Amino acid sequence: MKFNTILLSLAAVLMMLTSQVALASGGSSVALKHANIDVTDREQLLRGLIVFTDICMGCHSAKYVTFKGLMDYPELGISREMADELRGEKPLMSGLITDLSPEDATESYGKVPPDLSLIVPGRRGGADYVYSLLTGYAHDPEGKVPEGNYNLYFPGHSTAMPDPLGWLDHEPEDEAEIIQQANDVTAFLAFISDPHQNERRTMGKYVIGFLILLTLVLFLLKKEIWKDVH
Amino acid sequence: MLDAMMKTKLFAWVDRRLGLESIIKSQLTEYPAPKNLNWMWVFGAIAMTVLVLQIVTGIFLAMYYKPSAMLTEGGFSLAFDSVERIMRDVNFGWLIRYTHAVGASMFFLVVYIHMGRGMYYGSYKEPRELIWIIGVVILLIMQGAAFFGYLLPWGQMSFWGATVITNLFGAIPVLGDLIGQLLMGGFSVGDPTLNRFFSLHYLLPLLLVAIVGGHIHALHTVHSNNPDGIDLDQSDPKNIVTFHPYVTMKDAFAVSAFMILYMYIVFFNPQMGGYFIEVDNYMPANSLQTPAHIVPVWYLTPWYTILRSFEDKLLGIVAMGASLAILFVYPFLDRSKVRSARYRPMYRGMLILFFIDVIVLGYCGHSEPTATLKVVGQIATFYYFLFFIALPFLPKVEKTKPLPEGV
Numbered sequence: 001m002k003f004n005t006i007l008l009s010l011a012a013v014l015m016m017l018t019s020q021v022a023l024a025s026g027g028s029s030v031a032l033k034h035a036n037i038d039v040t041d042r043e044q045l046l047r048g049l050i051v052f053t054d055i056c057m058g059c060h061s062a063k064y065v066t067f068k069g070l071m072d073y074p075e076l077g078i079s080r081e082m083a084d085e086l087r088g089e090k091p092l093m094s095g096l097i098t099d100l101s102p103e104d105a106t107e108s109y110g111k112v113p114p115d116l117s118l119i120v121p122g123r124r125g126g127a128d129y130v131y132s133l134l135t136g137y138a139h140d141p142e143g144k145v146p147e148g149n150y151n152l153y154f155p156g157h158s159t160a161m162p163d164p165l166g167w168l169d170h171e172p173e174d175e176a177e178i179i180q181q182a183n184d185v186t187a188f189l190a191f192i193s194d195p196h197q198n199e200r201r202t203m204g205k206y207v208i209g210f211l212i213l214l215t216l217v218l219f220l221l222k223k224e225i226w227k228d229v230h
Numbered sequence: 231m232l233d234a235m236m237k238t239k240l241f242a243w244v245d246r247r248l249g250l251e252s253i254i255k256s257q258l259t260e261y262p263a264p265k266n267l268n269w270m271w272v273f274g275a276i277a278m279t280v281l282v283l284q285i286v287t288g289i290f291l292a293m294y295y296k297p298s299a300m301l302t303e304g305g306f307s308l309a310f311d312s313v314e315r316i317m318r319d320v321n322f323g324w325l326i327r328y329t330h331a332v333g334a335s336m337f338f339l340v341v342y343i344h345m346g347r348g349m350y351y352g353s354y355k356e357p358r359e360l361i362w363i364i365g366v367v368i369l370l371i372m373q374g375a376a377f378f379g380y381l382l383p384w385g386q387m388s389f390w391g392a393t394v395i396t397n398l399f400g401a402i403p404v405l406g407d408l409i410g411q412l413l414m415g416g417f418s419v420g421d422p423t424l425n426r427f428f429s430l431h432y433l434l435p436l437l438l439v440a441i442v443g444g445h446i447h448a449l450h451t452v453h454s455n456n457p458d459g460i461d462l463d464q465s466d467p468k469n470i471v472t473f474h475p476y477v478t479m480k481d482a483f484a485v486s487a488f489m490i491l492y493m494y495i496v497f498f499n500p501q502m503g504g505y506f507i508e509v510d511n512y513m514p515a516n517s518l519q520t521p522a523h524i525v526p527v528w529y530l531t532p533w534y535t536i537l538r539s540f541e542d543k544l545l546g547i548v549a550m551g552a553s554l555a556i557l558f559v560y561p562f563l564d565r566s567k568v569r570s571a572r573y574r575p576m577y578r579g580m581l582i583l584f585f586i587d588v589i590v591l592g593y594c595g596h597s598e599p600t601a602t603l604k605v606v607g608q609i610a611t612f613y614y615f616l617f618f619i620a621l622p623f624l625p626k627v628e629k630t631k632p633l634p635e636g637v
Contacts, residue, residue: 122512204497
């Protein structure tokens with residue numbers, strides 16, 4: 001009995017130590033803003049697509065998404081005419097590739113902008129991080145990072161990406177629109193990171209429903225077979 | 231239905247040449263199982279199910295996967311592109327890949343519970359030592375297969391995880407460099423590494439099937455332990471039920487219930503918040519950019535903590551090796567005559583603390599290293615070994631409770 005009490009208190013001390021550490025290490029990062037997105041909302045995804053092709057695609061690609069894909073995904077379902085307008089000279093099966101060459105990008109920004117196909121699952125914080133980053137430009141309190149490159153949410157605060165939506169020093173009357181643009185493009189990026197996600201979640205409900213029924217039937221069968229065992 | 235089938239002419243023809251009927255009888259319809267087995271005994275069947283699912287999904291993934299580090303547009307690779315093609319363009323490719331990726335974590339989860347059950351009820355003890363030892367071989371092969379498999383998407387964590395682990399071998403005296411180079415197929419992780427890891431990732435699970443066969447054969451030779459850990463006369467019908475239909479139905483129910491959890495994760499949360507598919511692995515491998523912290527997937531983190539608990543690299547490797555090797559001698563370290571922890575109060579307390587200890591080790595290995603965590607990890611490492619080293623001396627001080635006569 002006494003031996004177990006010692007062991008239990010040892011366990012408790014270990015657990016407390018770990019949870020203390022967990023609290024200490026969790027508090028260091030900035031709390032992200034919440035992205036207001038719905039990857040099943042066609043209107044929002046289409047608005048996000050336009051923000052993406054008008055602004056992001058100036059520098060970034062999303063190579064795993066093709067113009068044909070934009071037509072075929074039921075969540076987007078853009079028309080052939082719109083696809084033709086977006087793609088210009090590029091083939092229909094081409095990915096959403098920026099016209100900015102890696103060499104020019106390196107010359108202008110010091111690095112090649114990352115592909116955005118998987119940016120949402122590829123960053124800690126996911127969609128919230130992307131949204132926060134887009135609306136996180138500020139003036140460096142220490143004045144070290146050049147204007148337009150200081151971001152509250154970017155690790156180290158100095159990002160090579162110049163304020164794409166014009167958040168820094170925006171007029172108060174523009175705020176709602178920029179927030180909407182940031183949310184829309186975040187929704188689009190979240191969608192393209194896993195374009196079968198809505199299909200997956202819909203199908204998942206049926207799969208889980210079926211499994212619950214099957215489990216119930218098997219439980220009753222097990223009970224029936226075991227009823228004479230004591 | 232089984233009886234009706236056994237009477238057909240076709241069955242008789244096959245039976246005369248294969249001895250099917252005697253196998254069915256000895257392994258299923260007349261194979262005895264203690265009737266007091268509790269729900270902890272279902273995890274073996276669940277583990278088998280996951281193994282089969284991993285192999286089936288893996289075969290289909292291999293039809294589309296390309297093990298090549300050749301660079302493609304945007305800093306990606308043929309391997310990474312082929313995985314994304316599976317996720318986006320292959321019909322139900324996303325389902326097959328998520329089932330496989332989540333399956334790796336589920337396999338370890340189930341196997342760890344299965345091992346914990348064996349430890350709690352003394353299933354590793356005489357005469358079942360070989361079942362346990364074969365089981366440890368299975369665990370090691372699983373860890374190898376998981377490590378090789380994690381390289382295949384050629385993401386950042388794939389690349390850097392493999393780099394860290396293969397570099398470890400460099401610390402082994404004399405042969406270290408050679409082993410590292412053999413593993414990598416060169417002087418650093420690259421295209422040849424990816425090719426051989428793919429080959430080994432395909433080979434190991436097939437070996438696993440054979441070894442699982444040995445695990446089950448050993449079990450069927452000595453028969454199942456039971457929650458009281460007592461020797462039962464398994465020819466006495468009042469102690470046992472037949473494997474089929476009793477245990478098969480119980481296992482079928484358990485597998486189905488487990489599938490609810492498994493499929494819930496696959497369909498609704500396949501990344502599991504970065505625990506099952508790490509965030510960094512959505513970025514393509516880049517040998518010029520080290521991720522902020524390189525962490526193995528959760529099921530390897532307890533051993534990673536043991537490795538990191540020592541300043542000296544070689545000592546860390548030796549400790550990590552020892553922590554796995556000690557599992558082989560576990561049945562011989564434990565000298566108590568009583569099997570089940572139900573009747574061993576001190577062992578029970580030590581074992582529950584051991585389970586907590588392994589979780590703490592896992593937590594430390596998954597977190598960013600801090601000074602406090604390092605000390606916690608070292609204490610946990612110390613207890614991990616203390617648990618095994620104390621076992622031979624335990625019977626001298628432990629007062630076991632009286633065992634029940636039967637079930």
